[in-house]
Amino acid sequence: MLPKVSVVVPIYKVENYLARCVDSILNQTYLNLEVILVNDGSPDQCGKMIEEYAAKDTRVKAVHKQNGGLSDARNYGMKYVTGEYTLFVDSDDWADLSMIEDMVSTSLSFQADVVQSAFYYAYEDHLLFDNRYYSQDDPPVILNNKEVMSELVINERVKNFAWGKLYRTKLIKDIPFKKGVLFEDVFWAHKVMHQVNKYVILNRPQFYYLQRSDSIVATYTPRNLDIIKGLKERHSFIEGHYEGLIDESYKVIVRTCLTHFNLLLLNGQKDKGGIHKQEIKNYIQTHAAQFNKAVKKDKELKKQLALFLIHPYLNVGFLAAKKLLRKIKLLPRPIGLERINT
Structure with missing residues (x-):
């Protein structure tokens, strides 16, 4: 049987974006999922919406907590993870429907600790794709520990973002996100990559990173x-x-x-x-x-x-x-x- 993927989605004040995000996960071609929707004390309809998802799909776990910020919500969601793999998705972003299948297949083929999907910067009327280093048609890029740490520091090919990457759960389960800070991924990513032996980059963008209009x-x-x-x-x-x-x-x-x-x-x-x-x-x-x-x-x-x-x-x-x-x-x-x- 194919390994289970746990998808952790922290949720706060995103009722206008939430359905697009969650639907893109539940409609994946890869079916062996558990989707952990973490309501971080959202004051809008998000709590009700995730309960409705849980009632309709047994793969969904709807959990609620007092507001504590993105790091706290991710850490809380990790308590419920039972999958061999973990994927973080922010609740205003979304994915192509074959993304998880492609990432799991790649991880199994290369015995990778982490698989990274390329992504689009998603604006209201257009997308941007960073084609400065790789073409969408290029084969996967394989990095060892020293190479991935170097790329993480440069922050071009390998971004500090926690999302859009498929992690072996055992790699990250004991590395919590730092609470009470902005740019929490910068405090976290190097600790994870230090554990990585093989890191694979997929160059076809399958993830959409929403760009809000606020400058x-x-x-x-x-x-x-x-x-x-x-x-x-x-x-x-x-x-x-x-x-x-x-x-x-x-x-x-x-x-x-x-x-x-x-x-x-x-x-x-x-x-x-x-x-x-x-x-x-x-x-x-x-x-x-x-x-x-x-x-x-x-x-x-x-x-x-x-x-x-x-x-x-x-x-x-x-x-x-x-x-x-x-x-x-x-x-x-x-x-x-x-x-x-x-």
Whole structure:
């Protein structure tokens, strides 16, 4: 008999998206599923909706808890997992109907610990597919432990996202998500990948990652700085286990710090007294030697860091000038993603 796949879906205030998500799971061509729908204290109709699903389909477990956030809901859902494999799906995303069958087949064929599906960034009227590294028709990519950790740190071919990946349950059952933080996957993914011997990437996109219309500038708060905390925590882990990735990890940290300094500038009213900007500035200055070593082969980042260390506003001016030159077509636009109209 084919192995059981447990699908954990944390749910909060998504009544407009929930049916599309759950239907895409229950209608999979792969039938040996248990679908754990975790109502994280949602104040809308989501709790009632998941009870209706459970009444209609014996594969569905509807569970309810007080609101505790995405990490807490995933951790709670893991208590009910009995499958050999586990898949996380966020409740506003959805999947092609053959995705799980393809992922299980791949895992069995390659004896993989984790199988990753390619995905679309799903907007209201179009999809975007990241075709910079692989074509949809390319064969599966097989990575060993060191390769997958390297790709995870670079965060291009292997993203930090927990969703869209089929995990052997034994690999993740004792690695809970960190509660009370944003960007919880950054605190979690490296601990999982450290256990991986074989990781397989499927290049045909079968997962749809919904892009909400709210811009990061409009919705930005200092809680977004959790990503820097997560990257620092991961860096300590890398220093202890993957010495060859230290510079790459520093590069990601400095790029993220520069980005968030600029976002704080745009949201000055949310950074009273400039406390968070000063923290970032102090951190970059304190680690300037390590950062300069890490970015020396990255011409663009090297320039941004040098300007920031002279004065942060010089980097802001540099980026603004580049944006203007692209707008008036004196500089080429960066390579974009493939657009598919729907």
